[in-house]
Amino acid sequence: MGDYGLPLEFGYFLIPNVGDPLLVRARLADRLGLDLIGVQDHPYQRSYVETWTLLSMVAAVTERIKVFPDVASLPLRPPAVLAKAAASLDVLSGGRVELGLGAGSFWDAIEAYGGPRRTTGKARAALDxxxxxxxxxxxxxxxxxxxxEHYRVAGARSGPVPAHPIGIWLGVYGPKALALTGARAxxxxxxxxxxxxxxxxxxxxxxxxxxxxxxxxPGAIRRIYNINGTITDGPSGGFLNGPAEQWAEELTDVAVAYGMDSFVLWAEGDQETQLRRFAEEVVPEVRARVARERKG
Structure with a gap:
Protein backbone atom coordinates (compact mmCIF):
# COMPACT_ATOMS: atom_id res chain seq x y z
CA MET A 1 0.00 0.00 0.00
CA GLY A 2 1.16 3.50 -0.78
CA ASP A 3 0.08 6.25 -3.11
CA TYR A 4 -2.85 5.14 -5.26
CA GLY A 5 -2.28 8.17 -7.49
CA LEU A 6 -5.81 9.58 -7.38
CA PRO A 7 -6.31 13.35 -7.78
CA LEU A 8 -6.10 15.29 -4.54
CA GLU A 9 -9.12 17.10 -3.14
CA PHE A 10 -9.48 19.33 -0.10
CA GLY A 11 -12.53 20.22 1.90
CA TYR A 12 -14.07 21.67 5.04
CA PHE A 13 -16.03 19.90 7.79
CA LEU A 14 -18.87 22.34 8.43
CA ILE A 15 -20.16 21.71 11.96
CA PRO A 16 -23.91 22.47 11.79
CA ASN A 17 -24.26 24.55 14.95
CA VAL A 18 -27.56 26.41 14.72
CA GLY A 19 -26.08 29.72 15.91
CA ASP A 20 -23.07 29.78 13.58
CA PRO A 21 -22.84 31.66 10.26
CA LEU A 22 -22.97 28.39 8.34
CA LEU A 23 -23.76 29.75 4.89
CA VAL A 24 -21.11 32.47 5.23
CA ARG A 25 -18.52 29.81 6.00
CA ALA A 26 -19.70 27.66 3.11
CA ARG A 27 -19.41 30.56 0.68
CA LEU A 28 -15.93 31.30 2.01
CA ALA A 29 -14.84 27.70 1.43
CA ASP A 30 -16.19 27.95 -2.11
CA ARG A 31 -14.41 31.24 -2.80
CA LEU A 32 -11.17 29.89 -1.38
CA GLY A 33 -11.23 27.12 -3.98
CA LEU A 34 -11.84 24.09 -1.78
CA ASP A 35 -13.44 21.06 -3.38
CA LEU A 36 -15.73 19.63 -0.70
CA ILE A 37 -17.99 20.55 2.20
CA GLY A 38 -18.93 17.72 4.56
CA VAL A 39 -21.64 17.96 7.24
CA GLN A 40 -22.06 15.45 10.05
CA ASP A 41 -25.51 13.93 10.48
CA HIS A 42 -26.85 13.84 14.05
CA PRO A 43 -30.55 14.80 13.89
CA TYR A 44 -30.94 14.12 17.62
CA GLN A 45 -28.38 16.80 18.49
CA ARG A 46 -30.55 19.74 19.55
CA SER A 47 -27.93 22.40 18.75
CA TYR A 48 -27.51 21.22 15.13
CA VAL A 49 -29.57 22.12 12.09
CA GLU A 50 -30.76 19.21 9.95
CA THR A 51 -28.07 17.97 7.60
CA TRP A 52 -29.86 17.62 4.26
CA THR A 53 -31.56 20.98 4.72
CA LEU A 54 -28.17 22.59 5.32
CA LEU A 55 -26.55 20.77 2.38
CA SER A 56 -29.33 22.01 0.12
CA MET A 57 -28.88 25.60 1.28
CA VAL A 58 -25.11 25.32 0.89
CA ALA A 59 -25.49 24.04 -2.65
CA ALA A 60 -27.88 26.92 -3.40
CA VAL A 61 -25.51 29.67 -2.22
CA THR A 62 -22.26 28.25 -3.67
CA GLU A 63 -21.07 27.85 -7.24
CA ARG A 64 -18.57 25.02 -7.56
CA ILE A 65 -17.89 23.24 -4.27
CA LYS A 66 -19.28 19.71 -3.78
CA VAL A 67 -21.37 18.78 -0.73
CA PHE A 68 -21.89 15.52 1.14
CA PRO A 69 -23.16 14.16 4.47
CA ASP A 70 -20.14 13.21 6.55
CA VAL A 71 -21.72 10.69 7.20
CA ALA A 72 -25.47 10.12 6.84
CA SER A 73 -26.96 8.19 9.76
CA LEU A 74 -28.53 5.26 7.94
CA PRO A 75 -30.82 4.13 10.81
CA LEU A 76 -32.63 7.48 10.59
CA ARG A 77 -32.53 7.73 6.78
CA PRO A 78 -34.60 5.13 4.86
CA PRO A 79 -32.33 4.23 1.94
CA ALA A 80 -34.87 4.76 -0.84
CA VAL A 81 -35.69 8.27 0.39
CA LEU A 82 -31.98 8.95 1.02
CA ALA A 83 -31.27 7.97 -2.59
CA LYS A 84 -34.03 10.31 -3.76
CA ALA A 85 -32.67 13.20 -1.70
CA ALA A 86 -29.09 12.75 -2.93
CA ALA A 87 -30.12 12.37 -6.57
CA SER A 88 -32.46 15.37 -6.38
CA LEU A 89 -29.80 17.64 -4.90
CA ASP A 90 -27.26 16.36 -7.43
CA VAL A 91 -29.58 17.33 -10.27
CA LEU A 92 -30.44 20.70 -8.75
CA SER A 93 -26.79 21.55 -7.99
CA GLY A 94 -25.41 20.49 -11.36
CA GLY A 95 -23.68 17.32 -10.15
CA ARG A 96 -22.16 18.53 -6.88
CA VAL A 97 -23.24 15.82 -4.41
CA GLU A 98 -21.50 12.76 -2.96
CA LEU A 99 -22.93 10.40 -0.35
CA GLY A 100 -21.08 9.65 2.86
CA LEU A 101 -22.87 6.81 4.59
CA GLY A 102 -22.57 5.35 8.09
CA ALA A 103 -24.06 2.24 9.70
CA GLY A 104 -25.06 4.18 12.81
CA SER A 105 -23.72 5.08 16.25
CA PHE A 106 -25.09 6.76 19.39
CA TRP A 107 -27.82 4.13 19.54
CA ASP A 108 -29.62 5.59 22.56
CA ALA A 109 -30.11 8.86 20.67
CA ILE A 110 -31.11 7.06 17.48
CA GLU A 111 -33.68 5.01 19.37
CA ALA A 112 -34.99 8.15 21.09
CA TYR A 113 -35.62 9.61 17.64
CA GLY A 114 -37.61 6.55 16.54
CA GLY A 115 -34.83 4.68 14.80
CA PRO A 116 -33.90 1.02 15.27
CA ARG A 117 -31.23 -0.16 17.71
CA ARG A 118 -28.89 -2.51 15.85
CA THR A 119 -26.00 -4.72 16.81
CA THR A 120 -22.72 -4.21 14.95
CA GLY A 121 -23.44 -7.14 12.66
CA LYS A 122 -26.98 -6.07 11.87
CA ALA A 123 -25.90 -2.47 11.30
CA ARG A 124 -23.31 -3.67 8.80
CA ALA A 125 -25.84 -5.92 7.06
CA ALA A 126 -28.29 -3.02 6.83
CA LEU A 127 -25.55 -0.86 5.30
CA ASP A 128 -24.90 -3.53 2.66
CA GLU A 149 -33.61 -8.53 6.41
CA HIS A 150 -33.70 -4.80 7.17
CA TYR A 151 -35.09 -3.12 4.06
CA ARG A 152 -37.36 -3.91 1.17
CA VAL A 153 -38.58 -2.07 -1.88
CA ALA A 154 -41.39 -3.53 -3.93
CA GLY A 155 -41.54 -2.19 -7.45
CA ALA A 156 -40.17 1.23 -6.56
CA ARG A 157 -39.93 3.69 -9.44
CA SER A 158 -36.39 4.98 -9.64
CA GLY A 159 -35.46 8.55 -10.44
CA PRO A 160 -34.34 11.13 -10.88
CA VAL A 161 -31.10 9.77 -12.24
CA PRO A 162 -28.23 11.74 -10.65
CA ALA A 163 -26.50 14.36 -12.78
CA HIS A 164 -23.19 12.55 -12.29
CA PRO A 165 -22.15 9.17 -10.81
CA ILE A 166 -22.55 9.88 -7.09
CA GLY A 167 -19.89 8.19 -4.97
CA ILE A 168 -20.94 6.14 -1.93
CA TRP A 169 -18.26 6.68 0.71
CA LEU A 170 -18.45 4.58 3.87
CA GLY A 171 -17.42 6.00 7.25
CA VAL A 172 -16.48 2.67 8.85
CA TYR A 173 -13.62 1.13 10.86
CA GLY A 174 -14.33 -2.51 11.73
CA PRO A 175 -12.70 -5.34 9.75
CA LYS A 176 -15.92 -6.61 8.19
CA ALA A 177 -17.16 -3.11 7.39
CA LEU A 178 -13.83 -2.32 5.74
CA ALA A 179 -14.23 -5.49 3.69
CA LEU A 180 -17.67 -4.23 2.64
CA THR A 181 -16.02 -0.98 1.58
CA GLY A 182 -13.52 -2.81 -0.59
CA ALA A 183 -16.16 -5.05 -2.12
CA ARG A 184 -18.90 -2.51 -2.80
CA ALA A 185 -18.20 1.16 -1.99
CA PRO A 218 -8.13 -1.22 -5.07
CA GLY A 219 -6.74 2.01 -6.47
CA ALA A 220 -10.17 2.99 -7.78
CA ILE A 221 -11.54 3.33 -4.24
CA ARG A 222 -11.17 6.87 -2.95
CA ARG A 223 -9.75 7.51 0.53
CA ILE A 224 -11.20 10.70 2.08
CA TYR A 225 -9.74 11.73 5.44
CA ASN A 226 -11.46 14.00 7.96
CA ILE A 227 -8.46 15.68 9.57
CA ASN A 228 -8.82 17.14 13.06
CA GLY A 229 -6.30 19.73 14.21
CA THR A 230 -5.19 23.35 14.53
CA ILE A 231 -2.86 25.43 12.38
CA THR A 232 -0.69 27.50 14.74
CA ASP A 233 2.35 29.76 14.67
CA GLY A 234 4.07 27.90 17.49
CA PRO A 235 5.95 24.63 17.86
CA SER A 236 4.46 21.27 17.05
CA GLY A 237 1.92 19.91 19.50
CA GLY A 238 1.53 16.60 17.74
CA PHE A 239 -0.04 15.42 14.47
CA LEU A 240 -1.74 18.34 12.67
CA ASN A 241 -1.17 20.65 15.60
CA GLY A 242 1.45 23.15 14.56
CA PRO A 243 2.50 25.58 11.81
CA ALA A 244 1.37 25.36 8.19
CA GLU A 245 4.74 23.93 7.17
CA GLN A 246 4.18 20.99 9.51
CA TRP A 247 0.69 20.45 8.11
CA ALA A 248 2.01 20.43 4.56
CA GLU A 249 4.69 17.91 5.43
CA GLU A 250 2.34 15.60 7.33
CA LEU A 251 -0.47 15.68 4.77
CA THR A 252 1.99 15.04 1.93
CA ASP A 253 3.24 12.01 3.82
CA VAL A 254 -0.31 10.77 4.44
CA ALA A 255 -1.02 11.10 0.70
CA VAL A 256 2.10 9.51 -0.78
CA ALA A 257 2.89 6.96 1.94
CA TYR A 258 -0.52 6.10 3.33
CA GLY A 259 -2.76 6.42 0.30
CA MET A 260 -5.27 9.08 1.34
CA ASP A 261 -6.31 11.31 -1.56
CA SER A 262 -8.69 13.86 -0.01
CA PHE A 263 -8.47 15.89 3.17
CA VAL A 264 -11.46 17.50 4.90
CA LEU A 265 -10.47 20.08 7.52
CA TRP A 266 -12.12 19.50 10.90
CA ALA A 267 -10.65 22.54 12.57
CA GLU A 268 -10.25 23.47 16.21
CA GLY A 269 -10.18 27.18 17.08
CA ASP A 270 -11.45 30.18 15.12
CA GLN A 271 -13.11 28.63 12.09
CA GLU A 272 -12.63 31.43 9.57
CA THR A 273 -8.94 31.80 10.46
CA GLN A 274 -8.34 28.07 10.25
CA LEU A 275 -10.25 27.76 7.00
CA ARG A 276 -8.32 30.60 5.36
CA ARG A 277 -4.95 29.33 6.54
CA PHE A 278 -5.72 25.80 5.37
CA ALA A 279 -6.82 26.95 1.90
CA GLU A 280 -4.12 29.58 1.41
CA GLU A 281 -1.07 28.16 3.21
CA VAL A 282 -1.51 24.39 3.40
CA VAL A 283 -3.44 23.23 0.33
CA PRO A 284 -1.19 24.76 -2.38
CA GLU A 285 1.93 23.43 -0.68
CA VAL A 286 0.51 19.91 -0.36
CA ARG A 287 -0.52 19.93 -4.01
CA ALA A 288 2.97 21.03 -5.06
CA ARG A 289 4.78 18.54 -2.84
CA VAL A 290 2.62 15.59 -3.89
CA ALA A 291 3.06 16.50 -7.55
CA ARG A 292 6.85 16.51 -7.07
CA GLU A 293 6.78 13.19 -5.25
CA ARG A 294 4.67 11.60 -7.98
CA LYS A 295 7.01 12.84 -10.70
CA GLY A 296 10.15 11.87 -8.86
Missing part, protein backbone atom coordinates in the same frame (compact mmCIF):
# COMPACT_ATOMS: atom_id res chain seq x y z
CA UNK A 129 -28.61 -3.73 1.83
CA UNK A 130 -28.88 0.05 1.67
CA UNK A 131 -26.11 0.27 -0.93
CA UNK A 132 -28.07 -2.09 -3.17
CA UNK A 133 -31.28 -0.10 -2.80
CA UNK A 134 -29.62 3.29 -3.26
CA UNK A 135 -27.86 2.22 -6.44
CA UNK A 136 -31.11 0.71 -7.70
CA UNK A 137 -32.96 3.97 -7.10
CA UNK A 138 -30.27 5.84 -9.05
CA UNK A 139 -30.31 3.40 -11.97
CA UNK A 140 -33.25 4.75 -13.94
CA UNK A 141 -34.86 1.30 -13.91
CA UNK A 142 -38.63 1.34 -14.14
CA UNK A 143 -39.22 -1.01 -11.22
CA UNK A 144 -36.74 -1.68 -8.41
CA UNK A 145 -37.32 -4.66 -6.13
CA UNK A 146 -35.28 -5.81 -3.15
CA UNK A 147 -36.14 -8.03 -0.21
CA UNK A 148 -33.69 -7.96 2.68
CA UNK A 186 -16.69 3.97 -4.04
CA UNK A 187 -14.72 5.45 -1.16
CA UNK A 188 -13.64 5.18 2.45
CA UNK A 189 -14.27 8.12 4.80
CA UNK A 190 -12.50 7.82 8.16
CA UNK A 191 -11.62 10.55 10.67
CA UNK A 192 -8.10 11.07 11.98
CA UNK A 193 -8.98 10.81 15.72
CA UNK A 194 -10.35 7.30 15.12
CA UNK A 195 -7.94 6.24 12.36
CA UNK A 196 -4.60 7.96 13.00
CA UNK A 197 -1.88 7.65 10.36
CA UNK A 198 -0.16 4.68 12.02
CA UNK A 199 -3.42 2.70 11.70
CA UNK A 200 -4.01 3.54 8.04
CA UNK A 201 -1.82 0.80 6.49
CA UNK A 202 -3.70 -1.96 8.29
CA UNK A 203 -7.12 -0.47 7.54
CA UNK A 204 -6.34 0.25 3.90
CA UNK A 205 -4.97 -3.27 3.48
CA UNK A 206 -8.31 -4.74 4.55
CA UNK A 207 -10.08 -2.62 1.94
CA UNK A 208 -7.56 -3.61 -0.74
CA UNK A 209 -7.81 -7.32 0.02
CA UNK A 210 -11.60 -7.25 -0.19
CA UNK A 211 -11.50 -5.21 -3.40
CA UNK A 212 -9.12 -7.67 -5.05
CA UNK A 213 -11.26 -10.61 -3.91
CA UNK A 214 -14.29 -8.94 -5.50
CA UNK A 215 -12.44 -8.40 -8.76
CA UNK A 216 -12.12 -4.67 -8.21
CA UNK A 217 -9.10 -2.42 -8.57
Missing amino acids: EAITIIRGLWSGERSVRFEG DGWLPSSPYAPPDKLPELNARIDEAAAAAGRE
Whole structure:
Protein backbone atom coordinates (compact mmCIF):
# COMPACT_ATOMS: atom_id res chain seq x y z
CA MET A 1 0.00 0.00 0.00
CA GLY A 2 1.16 3.50 -0.78
CA ASP A 3 0.08 6.25 -3.11
CA TYR A 4 -2.85 5.14 -5.26
CA GLY A 5 -2.28 8.17 -7.49
CA LEU A 6 -5.81 9.58 -7.38
CA PRO A 7 -6.31 13.35 -7.78
CA LEU A 8 -6.10 15.29 -4.54
CA GLU A 9 -9.12 17.10 -3.14
CA PHE A 10 -9.48 19.33 -0.10
CA GLY A 11 -12.53 20.22 1.90
CA TYR A 12 -14.07 21.67 5.04
CA PHE A 13 -16.03 19.90 7.79
CA LEU A 14 -18.87 22.34 8.43
CA ILE A 15 -20.16 21.71 11.96
CA PRO A 16 -23.91 22.47 11.79
CA ASN A 17 -24.26 24.55 14.95
CA VAL A 18 -27.56 26.41 14.72
CA GLY A 19 -26.08 29.72 15.91
CA ASP A 20 -23.07 29.78 13.58
CA PRO A 21 -22.84 31.66 10.26
CA LEU A 22 -22.97 28.39 8.34
CA LEU A 23 -23.76 29.75 4.89
CA VAL A 24 -21.11 32.47 5.23
CA ARG A 25 -18.52 29.81 6.00
CA ALA A 26 -19.70 27.66 3.11
CA ARG A 27 -19.41 30.56 0.68
CA LEU A 28 -15.93 31.30 2.01
CA ALA A 29 -14.84 27.70 1.43
CA ASP A 30 -16.19 27.95 -2.11
CA ARG A 31 -14.41 31.24 -2.80
CA LEU A 32 -11.17 29.89 -1.38
CA GLY A 33 -11.23 27.12 -3.98
CA LEU A 34 -11.84 24.09 -1.78
CA ASP A 35 -13.44 21.06 -3.38
CA LEU A 36 -15.73 19.63 -0.70
CA ILE A 37 -17.99 20.55 2.20
CA GLY A 38 -18.93 17.72 4.56
CA VAL A 39 -21.64 17.96 7.24
CA GLN A 40 -22.06 15.45 10.05
CA ASP A 41 -25.51 13.93 10.48
CA HIS A 42 -26.85 13.84 14.05
CA PRO A 43 -30.55 14.80 13.89
CA TYR A 44 -30.94 14.12 17.62
CA GLN A 45 -28.38 16.80 18.49
CA ARG A 46 -30.55 19.74 19.55
CA SER A 47 -27.93 22.40 18.75
CA TYR A 48 -27.51 21.22 15.13
CA VAL A 49 -29.57 22.12 12.09
CA GLU A 50 -30.76 19.21 9.95
CA THR A 51 -28.07 17.97 7.60
CA TRP A 52 -29.86 17.62 4.26
CA THR A 53 -31.56 20.98 4.72
CA LEU A 54 -28.17 22.59 5.32
CA LEU A 55 -26.55 20.77 2.38
CA SER A 56 -29.33 22.01 0.12
CA MET A 57 -28.88 25.60 1.28
CA VAL A 58 -25.11 25.32 0.89
CA ALA A 59 -25.49 24.04 -2.65
CA ALA A 60 -27.88 26.92 -3.40
CA VAL A 61 -25.51 29.67 -2.22
CA THR A 62 -22.26 28.25 -3.67
CA GLU A 63 -21.07 27.85 -7.24
CA ARG A 64 -18.57 25.02 -7.56
CA ILE A 65 -17.89 23.24 -4.27
CA LYS A 66 -19.28 19.71 -3.78
CA VAL A 67 -21.37 18.78 -0.73
CA PHE A 68 -21.89 15.52 1.14
CA PRO A 69 -23.16 14.16 4.47
CA ASP A 70 -20.14 13.21 6.55
CA VAL A 71 -21.72 10.69 7.20
CA ALA A 72 -25.47 10.12 6.84
CA SER A 73 -26.96 8.19 9.76
CA LEU A 74 -28.53 5.26 7.94
CA PRO A 75 -30.82 4.13 10.81
CA LEU A 76 -32.63 7.48 10.59
CA ARG A 77 -32.53 7.73 6.78
CA PRO A 78 -34.60 5.13 4.86
CA PRO A 79 -32.33 4.23 1.94
CA ALA A 80 -34.87 4.76 -0.84
CA VAL A 81 -35.69 8.27 0.39
CA LEU A 82 -31.98 8.95 1.02
CA ALA A 83 -31.27 7.97 -2.59
CA LYS A 84 -34.03 10.31 -3.76
CA ALA A 85 -32.67 13.20 -1.70
CA ALA A 86 -29.09 12.75 -2.93
CA ALA A 87 -30.12 12.37 -6.57
CA SER A 88 -32.46 15.37 -6.38
CA LEU A 89 -29.80 17.64 -4.90
CA ASP A 90 -27.26 16.36 -7.43
CA VAL A 91 -29.58 17.33 -10.27
CA LEU A 92 -30.44 20.70 -8.75
CA SER A 93 -26.79 21.55 -7.99
CA GLY A 94 -25.41 20.49 -11.36
CA GLY A 95 -23.68 17.32 -10.15
CA ARG A 96 -22.16 18.53 -6.88
CA VAL A 97 -23.24 15.82 -4.41
CA GLU A 98 -21.50 12.76 -2.96
CA LEU A 99 -22.93 10.40 -0.35
CA GLY A 100 -21.08 9.65 2.86
CA LEU A 101 -22.87 6.81 4.59
CA GLY A 102 -22.57 5.35 8.09
CA ALA A 103 -24.06 2.24 9.70
CA GLY A 104 -25.06 4.18 12.81
CA SER A 105 -23.72 5.08 16.25
CA PHE A 106 -25.09 6.76 19.39
CA TRP A 107 -27.82 4.13 19.54
CA ASP A 108 -29.62 5.59 22.56
CA ALA A 109 -30.11 8.86 20.67
CA ILE A 110 -31.11 7.06 17.48
CA GLU A 111 -33.68 5.01 19.37
CA ALA A 112 -34.99 8.15 21.09
CA TYR A 113 -35.62 9.61 17.64
CA GLY A 114 -37.61 6.55 16.54
CA GLY A 115 -34.83 4.68 14.80
CA PRO A 116 -33.90 1.02 15.27
CA ARG A 117 -31.23 -0.16 17.71
CA ARG A 118 -28.89 -2.51 15.85
CA THR A 119 -26.00 -4.72 16.81
CA THR A 120 -22.72 -4.21 14.95
CA GLY A 121 -23.44 -7.14 12.66
CA LYS A 122 -26.98 -6.07 11.87
CA ALA A 123 -25.90 -2.47 11.30
CA ARG A 124 -23.31 -3.67 8.80
CA ALA A 125 -25.84 -5.92 7.06
CA ALA A 126 -28.29 -3.02 6.83
CA LEU A 127 -25.55 -0.86 5.30
CA ASP A 128 -24.90 -3.53 2.66
CA GLU A 129 -28.61 -3.73 1.83
CA ALA A 130 -28.88 0.05 1.67
CA ILE A 131 -26.11 0.27 -0.93
CA THR A 132 -28.07 -2.09 -3.17
CA ILE A 133 -31.28 -0.10 -2.80
CA ILE A 134 -29.62 3.29 -3.26
CA ARG A 135 -27.86 2.22 -6.44
CA GLY A 136 -31.11 0.71 -7.70
CA LEU A 137 -32.96 3.97 -7.10
CA TRP A 138 -30.27 5.84 -9.05
CA SER A 139 -30.31 3.40 -11.97
CA GLY A 140 -33.25 4.75 -13.94
CA GLU A 141 -34.86 1.30 -13.91
CA ARG A 142 -38.63 1.34 -14.14
CA SER A 143 -39.22 -1.01 -11.22
CA VAL A 144 -36.74 -1.68 -8.41
CA ARG A 145 -37.32 -4.66 -6.13
CA PHE A 146 -35.28 -5.81 -3.15
CA GLU A 147 -36.14 -8.03 -0.21
CA GLY A 148 -33.69 -7.96 2.68
CA GLU A 149 -33.61 -8.53 6.41
CA HIS A 150 -33.70 -4.80 7.17
CA TYR A 151 -35.09 -3.12 4.06
CA ARG A 152 -37.36 -3.91 1.17
CA VAL A 153 -38.58 -2.07 -1.88
CA ALA A 154 -41.39 -3.53 -3.93
CA GLY A 155 -41.54 -2.19 -7.45
CA ALA A 156 -40.17 1.23 -6.56
CA ARG A 157 -39.93 3.69 -9.44
CA SER A 158 -36.39 4.98 -9.64
CA GLY A 159 -35.46 8.55 -10.44
CA PRO A 160 -34.34 11.13 -10.88
CA VAL A 161 -31.10 9.77 -12.24
CA PRO A 162 -28.23 11.74 -10.65
CA ALA A 163 -26.50 14.36 -12.78
CA HIS A 164 -23.19 12.55 -12.29
CA PRO A 165 -22.15 9.17 -10.81
CA ILE A 166 -22.55 9.88 -7.09
CA GLY A 167 -19.89 8.19 -4.97
CA ILE A 168 -20.94 6.14 -1.93
CA TRP A 169 -18.26 6.68 0.71
CA LEU A 170 -18.45 4.58 3.87
CA GLY A 171 -17.42 6.00 7.25
CA VAL A 172 -16.48 2.67 8.85
CA TYR A 173 -13.62 1.13 10.86
CA GLY A 174 -14.33 -2.51 11.73
CA PRO A 175 -12.70 -5.34 9.75
CA LYS A 176 -15.92 -6.61 8.19
CA ALA A 177 -17.16 -3.11 7.39
CA LEU A 178 -13.83 -2.32 5.74
CA ALA A 179 -14.23 -5.49 3.69
CA LEU A 180 -17.67 -4.23 2.64
CA THR A 181 -16.02 -0.98 1.58
CA GLY A 182 -13.52 -2.81 -0.59
CA ALA A 183 -16.16 -5.05 -2.12
CA ARG A 184 -18.90 -2.51 -2.80
CA ALA A 185 -18.20 1.16 -1.99
CA ASP A 186 -16.69 3.97 -4.04
CA GLY A 187 -14.72 5.45 -1.16
CA TRP A 188 -13.64 5.18 2.45
CA LEU A 189 -14.27 8.12 4.80
CA PRO A 190 -12.50 7.82 8.16
CA SER A 191 -11.62 10.55 10.67
CA SER A 192 -8.10 11.07 11.98
CA PRO A 193 -8.98 10.81 15.72
CA TYR A 194 -10.35 7.30 15.12
CA ALA A 195 -7.94 6.24 12.36
CA PRO A 196 -4.60 7.96 13.00
CA PRO A 197 -1.88 7.65 10.36
CA ASP A 198 -0.16 4.68 12.02
CA LYS A 199 -3.42 2.70 11.70
CA LEU A 200 -4.01 3.54 8.04
CA PRO A 201 -1.82 0.80 6.49
CA GLU A 202 -3.70 -1.96 8.29
CA LEU A 203 -7.12 -0.47 7.54
CA ASN A 204 -6.34 0.25 3.90
CA ALA A 205 -4.97 -3.27 3.48
CA ARG A 206 -8.31 -4.74 4.55
CA ILE A 207 -10.08 -2.62 1.94
CA ASP A 208 -7.56 -3.61 -0.74
CA GLU A 209 -7.81 -7.32 0.02
CA ALA A 210 -11.60 -7.25 -0.19
CA ALA A 211 -11.50 -5.21 -3.40
CA ALA A 212 -9.12 -7.67 -5.05
CA ALA A 213 -11.26 -10.61 -3.91
CA ALA A 214 -14.29 -8.94 -5.50
CA GLY A 215 -12.44 -8.40 -8.76
CA ARG A 216 -12.12 -4.67 -8.21
CA GLU A 217 -9.10 -2.42 -8.57
CA PRO A 218 -8.13 -1.22 -5.07
CA GLY A 219 -6.74 2.01 -6.47
CA ALA A 220 -10.17 2.99 -7.78
CA ILE A 221 -11.54 3.33 -4.24
CA ARG A 222 -11.17 6.87 -2.95
CA ARG A 223 -9.75 7.51 0.53
CA ILE A 224 -11.20 10.70 2.08
CA TYR A 225 -9.74 11.73 5.44
CA ASN A 226 -11.46 14.00 7.96
CA ILE A 227 -8.46 15.68 9.57
CA ASN A 228 -8.82 17.14 13.06
CA GLY A 229 -6.30 19.73 14.21
CA THR A 230 -5.19 23.35 14.53
CA ILE A 231 -2.86 25.43 12.38
CA THR A 232 -0.69 27.50 14.74
CA ASP A 233 2.35 29.76 14.67
CA GLY A 234 4.07 27.90 17.49
CA PRO A 235 5.95 24.63 17.86
CA SER A 236 4.46 21.27 17.05
CA GLY A 237 1.92 19.91 19.50
CA GLY A 238 1.53 16.60 17.74
CA PHE A 239 -0.04 15.42 14.47
CA LEU A 240 -1.74 18.34 12.67
CA ASN A 241 -1.17 20.65 15.60
CA GLY A 242 1.45 23.15 14.56
CA PRO A 243 2.50 25.58 11.81
CA ALA A 244 1.37 25.36 8.19
CA GLU A 245 4.74 23.93 7.17
CA GLN A 246 4.18 20.99 9.51
CA TRP A 247 0.69 20.45 8.11
CA ALA A 248 2.01 20.43 4.56
CA GLU A 249 4.69 17.91 5.43
CA GLU A 250 2.34 15.60 7.33
CA LEU A 251 -0.47 15.68 4.77
CA THR A 252 1.99 15.04 1.93
CA ASP A 253 3.24 12.01 3.82
CA VAL A 254 -0.31 10.77 4.44
CA ALA A 255 -1.02 11.10 0.70
CA VAL A 256 2.10 9.51 -0.78
CA ALA A 257 2.89 6.96 1.94
CA TYR A 258 -0.52 6.10 3.33
CA GLY A 259 -2.76 6.42 0.30
CA MET A 260 -5.27 9.08 1.34
CA ASP A 261 -6.31 11.31 -1.56
CA SER A 262 -8.69 13.86 -0.01
CA PHE A 263 -8.47 15.89 3.17
CA VAL A 264 -11.46 17.50 4.90
CA LEU A 265 -10.47 20.08 7.52
CA TRP A 266 -12.12 19.50 10.90
CA ALA A 267 -10.65 22.54 12.57
CA GLU A 268 -10.25 23.47 16.21
CA GLY A 269 -10.18 27.18 17.08
CA ASP A 270 -11.45 30.18 15.12
CA GLN A 271 -13.11 28.63 12.09
CA GLU A 272 -12.63 31.43 9.57
CA THR A 273 -8.94 31.80 10.46
CA GLN A 274 -8.34 28.07 10.25
CA LEU A 275 -10.25 27.76 7.00
CA ARG A 276 -8.32 30.60 5.36
CA ARG A 277 -4.95 29.33 6.54
CA PHE A 278 -5.72 25.80 5.37
CA ALA A 279 -6.82 26.95 1.90
CA GLU A 280 -4.12 29.58 1.41
CA GLU A 281 -1.07 28.16 3.21
CA VAL A 282 -1.51 24.39 3.40
CA VAL A 283 -3.44 23.23 0.33
CA PRO A 284 -1.19 24.76 -2.38
CA GLU A 285 1.93 23.43 -0.68
CA VAL A 286 0.51 19.91 -0.36
CA ARG A 287 -0.52 19.93 -4.01
CA ALA A 288 2.97 21.03 -5.06
CA ARG A 289 4.78 18.54 -2.84
CA VAL A 290 2.62 15.59 -3.89
CA ALA A 291 3.06 16.50 -7.55
CA ARG A 292 6.85 16.51 -7.07
CA GLU A 293 6.78 13.19 -5.25
CA ARG A 294 4.67 11.60 -7.98
CA LYS A 295 7.01 12.84 -10.70
CA GLY A 296 10.15 11.87 -8.86
